[in-house]
Amino acid sequence: MADAKQPSFIARMRAKLNRPGSWLSYDLANLVPGRKIDAEVLDELETRLLTADVGVEATTQILDELRKKVARNELDDVDKLIAALTDAITAILLPTQQPLNINTHKPFVLLVVGVNGSGKTTTIGKLARRFADERKQVMLAAGDTFRAAAIEQLGVWADRAGADIIQQQAGADPGAVVFDAVTAARSRKADVVIIDTAGRLHSQSHLMDELKKVRRVIQRVEPSAPHEVLLVLDANQGQNALTQALQFHEAVGVTGLVLTKLDGTAKGGIVIAIARRLKLPIRFIGLGEQADDFGEFDARAFAGALVSGNSLSAG
Template sequence: MGFFEKIKAGLTRTKENIGHSFDQLFAGELDDDFYDQLEETLILSDMGVDTALAASEALRQRAKEEKIKTAPEARDALKAILTDMLTVGRGELDLTSRPAVCLFIGVNGVGKTTTIGKLAAALKADGRRVLMAAGDTFRAAAADQLEIWSQRAGVDIVRQSEGADPAAVVFDALTAAKARNADVVLVDTAGRLHNKQNLMNELGKISRVIDRELPGASRETLLVLDATTGQNGLIQARQFKETAGLTGVVLTKLDGTAKGGIVVAIAQELGVPVKFIGVGEGVDDLMPFDAPQFVEALI
């Protein structure tokens, strides 16, 4: 199954929620009611009020400038507008240095460990040497779960005992990565710290270790979000962006939500690219994000 087919299948619940509204909308006239209904439909898709209003107003303006009169033309214009809204920052991972480092952050239960495992499998299939670092030393069995994924993906893992210093785990992992000529180090981090200061302190220690051991290395800080949490996920993303300096978002469980428009809200309101989306339970169901095909499947 190709990207478009997987995205379309993954957005089934969203289509069931808003697809009929879109179909009715683009069968009518481009009058004031049309734009009011468009705003409502976009809000129902979980784009958020500000993003929905911005998209609707952009379409109104484009229709005026380009003298768009028909619903099919308006639909194509909306697709272009939403694609532009989704196209922010660098869409692909920066893995130019060797080894490159990817930090994964996010609250417990969003699918962080699964995401790391699936990405490890994809990178290995692409011919890269991957090493995992079990930096979540606070949660019971977190390292065990990551080790299961390392075995599934066929990649190395560095771990310590529960309660160990995460920065020490990262140090050991980077040392091993250099000795084993790894291409990418995927670092799990704790999903639950008591406050922002704890998060900043923990990530700060890890960051200093990376700077010292791999000066100038390519680095990604990826926030893993559960799409089914909708606007609550967006609130999480704002908080993490303030403290962690995100380079991208991984949106999991997109196939489980009826409100796939949250992808647009994240990109537009945070100015951070969605780099991967999860559309199923299979190891190959974590997919690089493709804005035009996502919009095509959504609209």
């Protein structure tokens, strides 16, 4: 998708993913100087990947690739190692680079799910802003009726984006709110309706059942919907995010992922583990609390930012 903001977003991603000391790329260049790229260097790299939560499967795949290249004498300096590492990571991420297209249905119904505090409501605010900038008519549904503050928080984002909001009192049945919202979105001819839900642990089966019910209510109003079930994952959760994804997927059929809080996490390698394991589209990433700290997932740019960070300005 053409996106004028994308270059500056990539620049910010490079800056934010690579806080000194927090990341696998830290000192990658210093790992090697004066040394050959040998088994010892690769072992150190392997440890870094595992520490950054890249996971055993993806790390093995990446290291196999690099070891083959070393055996063929193709990696004789650090620049080549960095390039080969970036390529190996890109190869794992690329299948998940599938931008969300909301032009397939009107209204496009987007259900947002995830554990407590993963960044669902913030992501909805960022999405509302993004779609509004694309001149879409956006409606938000305050399906998190658990806390009054949650409804207010969504209201603030709706105001900022100039989006409509459908809400009821705290404590209301989320299914009722969602029913109203999808019905209103149809009658007002909104382009997209984004449904917020209360955070829940994948292990809380009654709350997962509530989510299934919300899904059924949506379908009653609009049989083709939801058109996207977006699971929001906090990258700081590391391997736990993988478990959450598997369980939410089983309960409500996730069709896309958002990875949040990639700013300031040492566990951002989880994106690679998730891509390798789940093969679900990664639609967007979050790099902070503001509307601008958000962008479409770009596999090569992400891999480049991860590996080279700020040390390379081009690209």
